[in-house]
Amino acid sequence: MKIFLILFGLAALLGILFFYGCVRSSAPTLSLNNKPAGKVLVVYYSQSPNQNTKIVAEWIHQQVGGDIFEIEMVTPYSDSYRQVLEESKRDNAAGIKPEIKPFKQDPADYDIIFIGSPVWYGTYAPPVGSFLASTDWSGKIIVPFCTHGGGGAGTLYADMAAACPKATMLEGLAARGSNVVERVLRRSTAHKESPDLVIAWLNRILE
Numbered sequence: 001m002k003i004f005l006i007l008f009g010l011a012a013l014l015g016i017l018f019f020y021g022c023v024r025s026s027a028p029t030l031s032l033n034n035k036p037a038g039k040v041l042v043v044y045y046s047q048s049p050n051q052n053t054k055i056v057a058e059w060i061h062q063q064v065g066g067d068i069f070e071i072e073m074v075t076p077y078s079d080s081y082r083q084v085l086e087e088s089k090r091d092n093a094a095g096i097k098p099e100i101k102p103f104k105q106d107p108a109d110y111d112i113i114f115i116g117s118p119v120w121y122g123t124y125a126p127p128v129g130s131f132l133a134s135t136d137w138s139g140k141i142i143v144p145f146c147t148h149g150g151g152g153a154g155t156l157y158a159d160m161a162a163a164c165p166k167a168t169m170l171e172g173l174a175a176r177g178s179n180v181v182e183r184v185l186r187r188s189t190a191h192k193e194s195p196d197l198v199i200a201w202l203n204r205i206l207e
């Protein structure tokens with residue numbers, strides 16, 4: 001009886017560990033058909049404590065390789081959500097391009113640049129505007145991606161295309177931020193935002 005209980009306990013423990021491992025992992029089930037040709041950079045701005053856009057940037061980087069840079073403000077927005085709303089609204093309305101920190105390598109050295117932003121007031125966040133204005137994007141391929149709170153990409157793709165008219169823009173990706181973070185932090189697989197979402201999109205655009 002005792003040995004039966006021990007074996008039963010062990011089996012239950014293994015089952016729990018296996019289940020937890022499956023749920024916890026965000027391992028993709030799809031695979032990438034084609035790597036992008038040329039030198040690749042993934043660059044993103046991410047502000048909220050959940051770092052939704054950073055998570056998606058890392059999913060993209062895991063697939064396409066190359067380098068990954070974070071856009072950081074010299075004077076970051078406030079940690080308070082209410083104040084960020086006000087500060088960024090002010091910058092947005094006035095077309096202010098806040099100062100951002102320099103990168104270790106010039107983004108102009110890359111051929112294909114994935115640019116990620118949270119959707120703020122229906123478009124990209126002001127520090128991403130600073131990044132877009134920092135370089136002449138002639139001959140580059142720009143691929144936008146964003147995370148949002150339920151409102152979708154808004155005019156982010158069109159605004160990014162207008163900010164770098166000399167670049168070729170590919171189809172963007174918009175992921176709902178709360179679903180990204182549910183997937184990664186709370187281990188829920190009930191949401192469609194996952195590395196597979198990124199791979200399916202990359203397979204569409206990188207033919």
Ligand SMILES: Cc1cc2nc3c(=O)[nH]c(=O)nc-3n(C[C@H](O)[C@H](O)[C@H](O)COP(=O)(O)O)c2cc1C
Nearest residue numbers: 046047048052053118120121122147149150151177
């Ligand atoms: C200043 C501000 C403005 C926002 N505006 C929008 C919006 O217009 N539409 C939307 O769907 N979500 C909006 N959100 C929600 C963010 O886009 C969403 O939480 C995003 O995933 C945050 O990404 P991050 O974690 O990388 O900062 C806004 C959030 C902030 C702080």
